Amino acid sequence: MGLLTPDPGLVFWSALTFGLLVFILKRYAWKPILQAVKSREETIEYALAAAEKAKAEVEDLNATKVQIMNDAKAERDTLIKQARELKQSMLDDARNKAQEEADKIIASARLQIEREKNEAILQLKEKVAEFSVDIAGKLLEEELQTTDKQQAIIDKYLQEVNFN
Amino acid sequence: MQNIRLIIVLIGFWAFTQTTFAANTAGQSSENEFDPMEMIMHHIADAHEWHVISYKSDGEERHITLPLPVILIDDGLHVFMSSAFHHGEEVVQKGQSYYKLYHGKIYKTDAAGSIKYDEHHEILNEKPIDLSITRNVASMWLSIVLIIWLFTTAAKRYKGAPAAPKGVQSFVEPLILFVRDDIAYAQIEKGKADKFLPFLLTLFFFIWINNLIGLIPFFPGGSNLTGNISLTMVLALITFLVTNFSGSKSYWGHIFWMPGVPVPIRILLSVIEFIGLFTKPFALMIRLLANITAGHIIILSLFSLIFVMKSAYISFVSVPMALMMFMLELLVAVLQAYIFTLLSALFIGMAVHNEEH
Numbered sequence: 001m002g003l004l005t006p007d008p009g010l011v012f013w014s015a016l017t018f019g020l021l022v023f024i025l026k027r028y029a030w031k032p033i034l035q036a037v038k039s040r041e042e043t044i045e046y047a048l049a050a051a052e053k054a055k056a057e058v059e060d061l062n063a064t065k066v067q068i069m070n071d072a073k074a075e076r077d078t079l080i081k082q083a084r085e086l087k088q089s090m091l092d093d094a095r096n097k098a099q100e101e102a103d104k105i106i107a108s109a110r111l112q113i114e115r116e117k118n119e120a121i122l123q124l125k126e127k128v129a130e131f132s133v134d135i136a137g138k139l140l141e142e143e144l145q146t147t148d149k150q151q152a153i154i155d156k157y158l159q160e161v162n163f164n
Numbered sequence: 165m166q167n168i169r170l171i172i173v174l175i176g177f178w179a180f181t182q183t184t185f186a187a188n189t190a191g192q193s194s195e196n197e198f199d200p201m202e203m204i205m206h207h208i209a210d211a212h213e214w215h216v217i218s219y220k221s222d223g224e225e226r227h228i229t230l231p232l233p234v235i236l237i238d239d240g241l242h243v244f245m246s247s248a249f250h251h252g253e254e255v256v257q258k259g260q261s262y263y264k265l266y267h268g269k270i271y272k273t274d275a276a277g278s279i280k281y282d283e284h285h286e287i288l289n290e291k292p293i294d295l296s297i298t299r300n301v302a303s304m305w306l307s308i309v310l311i312i313w314l315f316t317t318a319a320k321r322y323k324g325a326p327a328a329p330k331g332v333q334s335f336v337e338p339l340i341l342f343v344r345d346d347i348a349y350a351q352i353e354k355g356k357a358d359k360f361l362p363f364l365l366t367l368f369f370f371i372w373i374n375n376l377i378g379l380i381p382f383f384p385g386g387s388n389l390t391g392n393i394s395l396t397m398v399l400a401l402i403t404f405l406v407t408n409f410s411g412s413k414s415y416w417g418h419i420f421w422m423p424g425v426p427v428p429i430r431i432l433l434s435v436i437e438f439i440g441l442f443t444k445p446f447a448l449m450i451r452l453l454a455n456i457t458a459g460h461i462i463i464l465s466l467f468s469l470i471f472v473m474k475s476a477y478i479s480f481v482s483v484p485m486a487l488m489m490f491m492l493e494l495l496v497a498v499l500q501a502y503i504f505t506l507l508s509a510l511f512i513g514m515a516v517h518n519e520e521h
Contacts, residue, residue, distance in 0.1 A: 003393065003457065007210060009235075009294045010394035013301045018398060021308050021370060026362035029315035033340060034361060036322030043326045 132158055200468035208388040208460050211268050211299045212246040216383040227251065230383070232302055236263065236270065238292035246296070263292065270294055300395070303387035307374045315369070343368050347506050351513035360512050363406060367399065368505040375456060375497030379490065390500075391456035393449065400449035403508040408441070411515040418519070444511055448504055455500050459493040 136154055214230035231247035242258040249256060249265040255277035256263045263270050264277040271279065271289035280288040297305075314336065321333040329337045343365050348357045374390045389395055417423065419437040422430050466486040470478045 003208070003453075006394040006397050007294070007298075007392075008394075009296055010210060010298060010300055010392060011398055012295055013297070014304060014395045014398045015402075017301075017304055017308060018366070018370065018402065021311065022363055022366045024312055025315055025366050028312075029319045030340075030362045030365055032319045032322050033315070033337075034344070034358075036326065037337070037341065040326035 128161070198468070198471045200465065200472055203468060204461055204464045206268075207386070207464055208391060208457055209268050210388075210392060212249070212265060212270070212296055213251070214299050214302060214383065232299065233297045234270065235295040235297065236292040237295060238272070242292075261292075264289075270296070299387050300389045300392055303377060303384070303389050304374065304395070306384055307370070307377050307389075310377075311369055311373055339369075340365060343505065347502075347509045351506065351509035353513065353517060356516045357513075360406070360410075360509070363402075364505050364509055367403075367508060368501050371399070371452065371504055372498055372501035375501060376494075378456060378460065379493055379497060388457060388460055391453055391460055393453050396449040396453045399452070399504070400445035403448060403511060404442075404445040406508075407445075407511045407515045410512060412518045414519040415515045415517065444507075448507055452500050452504055455496055459489065459496055463489050463493070 139150070139154060212234060213232055216228040216230060218225060218227045220226070229247075229251070231245045234242075234244055234246050234248075236242040236258070238261060239259065242263075244256065244258070246265070248254070249263075252265040252267075255273060255275065257275070262273050262275050262277065264273045264279070266279055266287070269291065271287065271291055273279065273289055282288055314332065318333045318336045321330060344361060347368070348361050348364050351357075352360060371390055374395075377385045378388055378390060380386055419441065420434045422433045422437070425433065463486050466482045466489065469482050470476065
């Protein structure tokens with residue numbers, strides 16, 4: 001029965017000691033430890049969340065970068081294509097214009113030649129007429145006394161002269 | 165296979181020593197008879213002196229003990245060292261009264277120090293109020309010095325910016341977090357648990373460290389503090405008080421007027437629940453006491469076997485078995501601390517819980 005009989009002395013001292021121990025540990029151990037652990041847990045959680053956020057941001061940035069690069073590539077391609085087309089069209093235009101110009105020049109040249117030729121013919125005709133008149137005069141001087149037959153011969157010769 | 169062979173060898177030794185013991189006892193006188201019961205009781209009971217070692221010199225048994233202060237309240241306060249009793253051989257006179265140390269307890273006697281018994285062999289002598297610093301009290305103080313040193317050292321490391329745990333901090337932190345998360349937060353509603361954490365943490369480490377000190381077989385360990393009913397009673401009483409002083413309205417409602425059952429059953433249940441209020445801490449008290457004391461008794465019994473059989477060969481059985489028991493006791497030490505704390509947290513959790521209907 002001795003084992004199951006509480007001893008007042010030990011009851012007193014253990015109650016006092018345990019009470020004091022709770023008080024001391026609460027003040028100097030549990031409070032600082034639990035607070036520090038809690039704040040550390042919060043810090044870790046916050047840091048993890050921040051890291052996650054930063055990671056998402058980096059991913060976002062990467063996606064944007066890829067997007068920008070793709071856009072730039074596409075733009076470059078279209079630009080090159082456009083430039084090529086422009087070049088082609090410019091060349092074509094130039095060629096066409098040159099052709100046209102050349103055609104025009106040739107046409108006008110032809111016109112000019114025609115005109116000059118006609119003028120020359122006209123002048124020649126005049127000259128021939130003059131010569132004819134001169135010749136006729138000379139002939140007239142020579143043969144004026146002769147007959148009208150002679151005049152008819154002159155006309156006949158003039159008619160025979162073909163200038164063309 | 166190896167184990168089976170070992171067991172066979174051990175049984176062989178045991179049988180062998182049995183026969184030698186039988187042969188030896190025939191001519192042995194009974195005057196020097198070893199009494200295991202007395203030895204075990206002496207070890208698990210409290211004492212007024214702290215036994216360090218005993219040795220034999222000139223055929224006489226000598227004890228080296230650490231005397232502890234005796235504090236008696238009996239017509240005033242008497243304080244003296246327990247060495248004054250000379251291990252119970254001498255009567256101490258203080259004022260008009262004489263005191264004698266008899267089987268670990270202090271009794272008031274006459275000048276000759278005679279102890280009187282009644283017919284049931286109960287001691288009739290009056291006992292003064294004894295507030296002595298006994299072995300258990302001294303051991304408890306040793307343990308709290310250790311606990312305070314351990315945890316304040318760890319607490320100092322938490323100053324400054326949050327950092328990874330180091331040294332003693334990394335040893336105590338998982339334990340503290342275990343008590344916080346798996347005992348307090350698991351049993352008590354969130355938001356209400358923090359208030360009880362200092363109590364639960366102190367309870368857990370106090371019981372555990374004292375269990376371990378009790379397992380150290382030599383000075384300054386070996387006291388049976390957590391196997392002493394006085395201590396377990398105080399701890400259970402504190403749990404009882406903490407539980408009932410933080411009881412919510414619905415807790416008391418469930419005890420005295422159980423909702424949702426017919427009136428006659430309510431009356432019956434209120435009686436049962438009221439008894440339950442006291443049986444819960446009572447079970448806490450007995451569980452810790454019985455587990456720790458039983459462990460001490462088993463280990464001491466195993467060693468007693470050597471002396472009862474008067475054969476050193478028994479140690480081939482006793483020592484491995486005691487070793488096994490020690491391992492088990494190391495587990496029991498932490499397990500009982502855990503159970504006591506867990507159940508305390510459970511009772512508190514039940515008390516503070518506000519049921520929504």
